[in-house]
Amino acid sequence: MSATENLFHHSVDRRVAKAFITAKSTEIACLSLDTLLTDGSFLVRRDVAVDRLERIRTLIEASLPNPPSLCDLAATFGMQPQDLSVEIREGLGVSLNQYITSRRMERARTLLESENMPLKQVAYKVGYCHASNFCTAFKRHFGRPPKNYMRLC
Numbered sequence: 001m002s003a004t005e006n007l008f009h010h011s012v013d014r015r016v017a018k019a020f021i022t023a024k025s026t027e028i029a030c031l032s033l034d035t036l037l038t039d040g041s042f043l044v045r046r047d048v049a050v051d052r053l054e055r056i057r058t059l060i061e062a063s064l065p066n067p068p069s070l071c072d073l074a075a076t077f078g079m080q081p082q083d084l085s086v087e088i089r090e091g092l093g094v095s096l097n098q099y100i101t102s103r104r105m106e107r108a109r110t111l112l113e114s115e116n117m118p119l120k121q122v123a124y125k126v127g128y129c130h131a132s133n134f135c136t137a138f139k140r141h142f143g144r145p146p147k148n149y150m151r152l153c
Helices: 003-008 017-039 046-062 068-075 080-093 096-114 121-124 133-144 145-153
Strands: none
Touching: 046 068, 046 080, 046 096, 046 121, 046 133, 068 080, 080 096, 096 121, 096 133, 121 145, 133 145
16 A cells, blocks of 8 residues: 555554654655655756756847846846856856857957958947957957958958
8 A cells, every 4th residue: 555545544543643644744755755856857947947048148149248247147047156157157068258258259250251340349349348358359269360350251
């Protein structure tokens, strides 16, 4: 007889029935928890984490020149910054700052390929106040400076 059946169909003296029902209820709770822990999927809601990462990507793309900080994002999602940082690193394969830099460089490359605008303006559009800082980051990311890249396109 299962614990649930035993709980409802017991032949225990009514003087100890309350203790019996408490013990059986605890047993059912423990068995249920053991099943959930064995499965493990209820502890990590991948769909929630995936949705959160997609929202983070959208927020960053929408505000690339001045993207939200890790603390701002953590507050938005009601999480600790450390926990969100781990989730971002696991989901994206890089840290938040590395992801932001990568997106900025990809956007800059697109602008350099498709727009005929001064380098200073491209730097500003992707969040750099100084063209020299942008050029250094661009060269570090792509292996060549943006002016050389513009000539290849």
